Amino acid sequence: MTSPQAGASITGVGESAFTRGTSHSELQLCLKAARNACLDRECPPESLDGLVIPGGRKFRVEDVVTGLGITDLRFSSRAELGGASSVAAIGHAVAAIVSGLATRVLIVGGWRGYSDRRLGAGGDDLLDKLAQAFPAPEFRRQLEHPYGLIVPLQYYALQANRWIREFEIDLSALGAVSLACRSHAQLNDKAVMKDRPLAIEDYLASPIVSDPFRVLDCCLETDGAAALIVEESGRTAGGIRVLAVAEGRPDSPDDITNRPDMLDLGIAKAAGRAFDSAGLGPEDMDFCELYDCFTFVVLRQLEEMGFCPRGESPKLVAERGITLGGKLPVNTHGGLLSEAHVLGLNHVTEAVRQLRGSCGARQVDGARLGLVTGYGDFGDGAIAVMGR
Amino acid sequence: MPRPVPAVDAPELAGYWEGVARQVLQVPQCPSCHALRWPPRGACPVCGVVEFGWAPVPAAGTLHSYAVVNRAFHPAFAGEIPYTLCVTEVAPGVRFLGRLVGVADRDIELGMPVTAEFADAGGARLVYWRPTQPGG
Ligand SMILES: [Zn+2]
Numbered sequence: 001m002t003s004p005q006a007g008a009s010i011t012g013v014g015e016s017a018f019t020r021g022t023s024h025s026e027l028q029l030c031l032k033a034a035r036n037a038c039l040d041r042e043c044p045p046e047s048l049d050g051l052v053i054p055g056g057r058k059f060r061v062e063d064v065v066t067g068l069g070i071t072d073l074r075f076s077s078r079a080e081l082g083g084a085s086s087v088a089a090i091g092h093a094v095a096a097i098v099s100g101l102a103t104r105v106l107i108v109g110g111w112r113g114y115s116d117r118r119l120g121a122g123g124d125d126l127l128d129k130l131a132q133a134f135p136a137p138e139f140r141r142q143l144e145h146p147y148g149l150i151v152p153l154q155y156y157a158l159q160a161n162r163w164i165r166e167f168e169i170d171l172s173a174l175g176a177v178s179l180a181c182r183s184h185a186q187l188n189d190k191a192v193m194k195d196r197p198l199a200i201e202d203y204l205a206s207p208i209v210s211d212p213f214r215v216l217d218c219c220l221e222t223d224g225a226a227a228l229i230v231e232e233s234g235r236t237a238g239g240i241r242v243l244a245v246a247e248g249r250p251d252s253p254d255d256i257t258n259r260p261d262m263l264d265l266g267i268a269k270a271a272g273r274a275f276d277s278a279g280l281g282p283e284d285m286d287f288c289e290l291y292d293c294f295t296f297v298v299l300r301q302l303e304e305m306g307f308c309p310r311g312e313s314p315k316l317v318a319e320r321g322i323t324l325g326g327k328l329p330v331n332t333h334g335g336l337l338s339e340a341h342v343l344g345l346n347h348v349t350e351a352v353r354q355l356r357g358s359c360g361a362r363q364v365d366g367a368r369l370g371l372v373t374g375y376g377d378f379g380d381g382a383i384a385v386m387g388r
Numbered sequence: 389m390p391r392p393v394p395a396v397d398a399p400e401l402a403g404y405w406e407g408v409a410r411q412v413l414q415v416p417q418c419p420s421c422h423a424l425r426w427p428p429r430g431a432c433p434v435c436g437v438v439e440f441g442w443a444p445v446p447a448a449g450t451l452h453s454y455a456v457v458n459r460a461f462h463p464a465f466a467g468e469i470p471y472t473l474c475v476t477e478v479a480p481g482v483r484f485l486g487r488l489v490g491v492a493d494r495d496i497e498l499g500m501p502v503t504a505e506f507a508d509a510g511g512a513r514l515v516y517w518r519p520t521q522p523g524g
Contacts, residue, residue, distance in 0.1 A: 126462060127392055139427050142401045145392040146512055147487055148457060148465040149473050157455035158475060165498050211456040211493075255427055257475050257485045262453060 008094040009239030010386070012041025012229035013349040018190055018340035020114045022223040027059040029110040029225035031067045037227035038068075041236070043104065048229070050075035050102030052092045054085035054109040054343055055376075056133065064108065075102035081247060082133075082376025083291055084266070085109070086344040088247040090384050093230035103231065109343045110225020135377055136254035143257075153218060153294065155256050155378065157210040160296050162262050164212065167311025171212055173318070175203040177295035177330070178216045178337060180323045185334030187324070187362035192222055193338040217295040219336035226345035228352075240355045243369075243385045244278035246270040250379040259378075263300070263310065267373060267381025271305035274371075278385045282307045285385075286367040287354055288328065289347035291375035292335040301373055305383070324362060332362050344374045348384070355388040389463040391510030400428035403442045409513050411506045415482055417443035426482045447504035448520060449478035454488055454496055464510070476502055476517050490518040 014036025016029040024032070038045045045068040051061055053076075061076045075096045079088040086109055093105040127145055131137035149155065163169060182198040185191035198216070206216040233241055248269030252259040275281050282305060290298045299313040307328075308316040322330040333339045333350040340346060351372045353359050364370075367388075374382040396405045400416065407414040416425040418432040419441050431438045452475040460466040474488035488502070501520035506513055 136427075138398060138401065141392070142394045142398055142405075143427065144485055146394050146514060147473060147485060148460075148462070148468065148471060149455075149485055151461045154455055154457060154461075154473060157457075158453045158473065161455060162453045162498065207458075209459045211458065257483050258427060258481070260481070262475075 007233055008097045008230055009233040009235075009241045010090075010228050010348070010352050011231045011236050011239040012037040012043070012227075013352045014038070014040050014227045015190070015342070015346065015349060016110060016225045018192055018222055018224035018342065018346075020192060020222055022112060022115055024223075026057065026111050026116075026225075027063050027067065029112070029223065030057075030059065030064070030108045030227070033110060033225035033227040034064070034068055034106055034108045037106070037108075037229050041229050043229070045069055046071050048104050048106045049073060050093065050096050050105030052076070052089040052096075052105060052107045053078045054089045054107070054345070055080040055082060056085070057109060057111070064106070075105065079247075081249075081374070081380040081382060083293060083344055084247065084374035084376035084380045084382040086348065087245070087291075087372055087374035087382035087384050090228070090230065090242060090348070091245040091247060091382070093228075094242055094245055097230060097232050105230045106227060107230065107345070108225065108227040109345050111343065112223045113221045113341050114223045139255055153213055154210050156294055156296055157213060158256060159262055159300075160212055163300070163311070169311065170314045173299055173314030174212065174214075174217055174295040175200055176317050176322065177292070177298045178203055181292065181331045181335040181337040181339075183323055184332050184362055185338035187360075188333050188339060191334040191339040192220055193334060213294060213296065219293045219341050220338070222340040222342070224340050224342045224346075226342045226349050228345070228348055238356065240352045241387050243280065243387050244274040245382070245384040246273040246277070247380070247382040248273070249381075253378060253380060256378050265300060265304040265375075265379045265381055267301050267375065267383060268304040270381045270383045274383045274385050275306070280369065280385060284369050285328075285371050287332055287351075287364045287370045288330050289332065289335070289351045289370065289372045290330055291344045291347065291373050292331055292337050293375060295337070297375050298330065301375060301381070304381075305373070324364065329364050332359065332364060344372075347372045347374075351384075351386055355386060391464040391512070392462070393510060393512040407442070407444075408506065408515060411447075412444055413447050413478065413484070413504060413515070414442045414444045416440040424479065424482055445482055446478045449476045449502060451475075451488070451496070451498055451500045451502050451517070452477045452483055453498065456493055472496075474502070474517055484515065486515045486517050488518075489516045
């Protein structure tokens with residue numbers, strides 16, 4: 001039996017500029033990205049008949065309909081898994097296509113991550129914003145904020161210390177992820193960190209924010225948007241097939257403190273489903289675009305997806321090599337760490353271009369199969385396996 | 389800027405903070421199957437009962453994890469840097485987020501016994517966890 005998910009392809013990709021500082025609203029950035037995806041697809045924006053908005057955005061479906069001049073939107077939905085929403089949204093789009101609810105689905109997301117939301121900027125409403133950005137905001141306000149547990153990095157430090165202690169982790173692997181992303185950004189004109197190469201000495205000199213994490217373990221805060229168009233496979237030459245897509249949640253998805261296995265991640269469930277559905281495994285992937293809000297999250301996803309046993313990602317990274325030219329290129333565009341934080345949609349546009357063979361200096365030779373992940377909230381995960 | 393304080397009128401968590409004010413740790417318990425419901429959810433995930441009572445849990449447990457915070461993300465905590473967050477397990481399935489005190493970073497061990505202390509900070513009584521003294 002063929003997987004129904006084999007029936008849809010990504011046929012257009014586009015972005016706005018990626019910047020630190022913008023005069024445009026979130027919606028305007030998204031409309032620019034959507035128009036660019038339509039140009040890439042060579043289709044008029046009014047021909048879009050489906051829309052999926054990844055979670056937490058400020059604009060509404062109607063704003064996109066009117067902003068693009070869409071005349072007959074037949075399907076709309078929102079994916080709500082924090083940073084995993086962008087990849088989970090592909091699942092919504094594929095479902096709409098294969099069920100016949102829509103024929104040409106736009107996924108668009110973006111934000112003023114630098115201009116609106118910088119965590120370092122403080123402000124009276126910072127705590128409310130942070131609580132509302134997570135599941136179960138009352139737990140955040142009532143049980144965590146009074147103790148000074150506020151930002152994602154701190155939650156991940158609680159998980160990281162269990163991981164480090166239990167598996168005697170070699171922390172140089174965190175630096176390896178940071179450096180790999182930065183080196184790839186040198187080959188990407190859109191990357192905010194182009195022309196700012198990084199050496200291990202720079203990484204080690206980077207201040208500790210919450211042990212073991214340094215400033216250079218954290219993603220960028222940028223303004224920008226990206227968009228995808230999903231259609232039935234075969235409607236146009238050059239579409240990139242979505243071989244499988246899945247989302248998953250860890251146990252106790254609203255609370256890390258009481259998660260039975262504090263290291264449990266939703267991507268473990270999602271990846272198992274996706275690989276089974278595609279009839280493929282980690283060893284088949286020519287590259288991986290992994291959600292990298294923090295270096296730690298890249299390593300942990302590799303483990304929970306089955307690239308290696310838990311605790312062995314540092315060894316995997318050292319032995320196989322995650323920079324271009326290595327056996328397992330990761331985040332070939334520079335990722336959220338060094339290209340831009342576009343909610344992980346930029347990981348999908350990069351994967352599509354890698355599979356088209358249009359990445360120029362950063363092209364993975366002969367790339368035929370790749371995967372993209374999303375990671376959000378307290379460990380929700382999503383994965384798309386794609387191929388040409 | 390003032391420290392964020394728990395809102396004691398939040399219904400499902402009020403009993404927890406009311407206990408902390410009396411230096412007692414208590415969590416919601418299902419009146420039907422007696423499962424502890426922590427943190428509080430909309431219904432008992434075991435049997436579906438939405439009502440709940442309160443059950444005391446030990447004010448001592450073991451260190452499940454920790455995080456040393458070196459940078460304040462809210463001005464209220466700027467004067468406390470560095471501080472150490474901790475997760476303490478006091479009963480099967482019941483863990484609390486709190487502050488770890490009385491131990492140097494290099495001496496922190498997962499699984500070490502810790503005991504609750506109650507102290508006031510910025511207008512709220514909070515729970516601090518200190519390594520349990522031998523015989524204490
Ligand atoms: Zn019950």
